[in-house]
Amino acid sequence: MIIVLAGLGLALYLLFGSPFVGVADNGDFLRMMNTIGLNYYNAAESYADRFFSFSHSRFAYDTLFKGFYPSSQIFLVLLPRLIGGLFHGSYFDIRLLAAVYISLLLAATWLLVRTNARGSYVTGLLLGGSLLFIFYDIGYLAYFNSLFGEPVSMVFMLLTFALGLRLTGQERPTVKGLILFFISVLFLTSSKIQNAPIGIAFALIFLRFAALKGQGSWKKVSLWFSAAIFLISVLLYATAPKDLKHINLYQTVFFGILNQSPDVRGDLKQLGLPDRLEVLAGTNFFQGNTVIKQNDPSLQPDFYARISHKDVLFFYIKNPDRLIDNMKYAAANGMSIRPYYLGNYEIGEGNPKVALSYTYSTWSQFKNKHIPHSLGFLSIFYLLYFTGILFQYFRSKNIRERVTGELLMLVGLIGIFSFLVPILGDGRADIGKHLFMFNVSFDMMVVVMFGWIVHKLVGLKNR
Structure with missing residues (x-):
């Protein structure tokens, strides 16, 4: 609970304090705005002020579904948009949406700490501290005050694995817990078109879940969810605009x-x-x-x-050499959580164009400036991660521990997938921003490795 309260205080300070901090529009907002009935608040502002340079806290209300962009983000934005229209009809405050994302992030944080602390106060405190240090960084949280789809991917990536690890940690997991896991997987998979193939990997995880000894009709529901998420993933990609x-x-x-x-x-x-x-x-x-x-x-x-x-x-x-060349380019641009070409502040607050907030940015700045931006480093990092996971996996004595290992392997596999998809699907265009999910996966792997070390050290001390 201490970690959750600290996370809440941090998020409120960064996103609801003054000056306002968000992420400027690069043109992507329109897809969601046309879907959920929003428009730019200042119709007379110049192109230079509207795009790239300054963030916006206010949006005007407009007609719902003038266009349609298929994404689970619709449900998350539509709820605060409708509530905002009822209680504050003159404009929509983007911080209402941020409140939704914060709630989901806090839920994921609580679940991850509660599930993986394993009864150790020290482990829970250190694990929770690592989550606050990394995932509450302004590089991540600033996205919450925007209409980008990145925060949907991030919070549901964390929530999905929090719920999944909770299930594998139970002797007799419940169907209710499985339903929550499926909903989270669905939101993650359908948050962006590029995430759709991730659902196929989760279809395999549901098949593995079917082997667990759950309550009620656990096996039957697991198999149904496996088929459902597979079909949904295929449909999402096939029906992309x-x-x-x-x-x-x-x-x-x-x-x-x-x-x-x-x-x-x-x-x-x-x-x-x-x-x-x-x-x-x-x-x-x-x-x-x-x-x-x-x-x-x-x-x-x-x-x-x-x-x-x-x-x-x-x-x-x-031509694998050409792929490797582009992978090297992606690695050189792959350690930036935030888009440095998009401003964080609103116009009129005395900040220059494209000014960025560096309050609570230690992790994002460390990654951007000090972690090697090379394919060689990433190869070594992934090798260490998978070596550790596989070492534990083959020592596991029961199916629950093995499925836990498979979930943790999936974190790394999603990272690899998210690294390659922008190359295959969008070339070098805005590659740093398109590697957002790769960064989320990388950072989750860092937390997993840190948590494993803490768990081992605490275990040695208690012997």
Whole structure:
């Protein structure tokens, strides 16, 4: 409870104090705004003030579902939006949404500490302290005062594994607990299109859960949930907006594969694309000075109709050196929790454009400045993590301990997946921000390793 109260105080101080701290819009807000009925509060503000430079605490109310962006974030934003409309109809205060995220983060924190302290006050205190130090960093919390989808991924990633570890820690886990776990997995999987394949991995976890000795119709429900999350994941990816798929394909090919390519024409030939598209090499979908405009009708038959992410995958399989080059680029940009090009403060508070808050930013700054930004370091880190997990896994004597190990392995696998997906799905475009889930997974792995060391030391002391 001490850790939860400390987390609450920290979150309230950082997000509800003065000056207001959020994350500036890079253009992504519109997808959610059009869905849940919000608009920009100041209709007359300039482009420079609206995007990138300053955050916004107020949004105007607008018509619901003028557009639709499929995401579990809708449910989280819609609730405070409707409540805000009832009690404060002149504008929507984004801090109402932050309150929802804070509640979920506190719940995850409480569950993780309670489940993994194993009756040790010292272990609980140190584990809780590590969670507060890492996941309550302003680099993470500033996202709560925004309409980005990142906080949904973060809080449900933590909550999912908190609930999962709680189930494997029980002698006879309950169906009610399994339902809560499924709901959390569902929110995580459907928070962003790029998270959809994660659900397939969780479908396997549900199959493993079926082997546990739970109460009631545990096995039957586990199998149903396994099938359900698998189908939902496939549907989410298959029904992704066509425009979004086009943007991602453009970025993947022209700002990924062909960006700084030693042989642009050779790459185009491998991909089955015409040579005339070589003028787009190194361009991104949103720049305005391209020789061929991104919405040029000729791109439909010459590009979009000819290529898919499957072709991109096969290209990298045939050219692993090119994949490694992009992995090195991702590693060089992969230790930033926050987007440093998006301002944190509101306009009119005396701060320059793109000013950032560094209050309680020790962890995010340490990662950004001192942890090696290299593929070699990440390889060693992952090797150590999986070696430790597998060592414990093969020493496990019962199914519950083994499934616990598989859950912890999944944390690392989600990190690997989240590292590769931006490369395969969006090229080098805004790669630092697109590696957010990789950072969440990395930081969870740090906490797991720290918690394991603390548990062993406390165990030695108590002998």
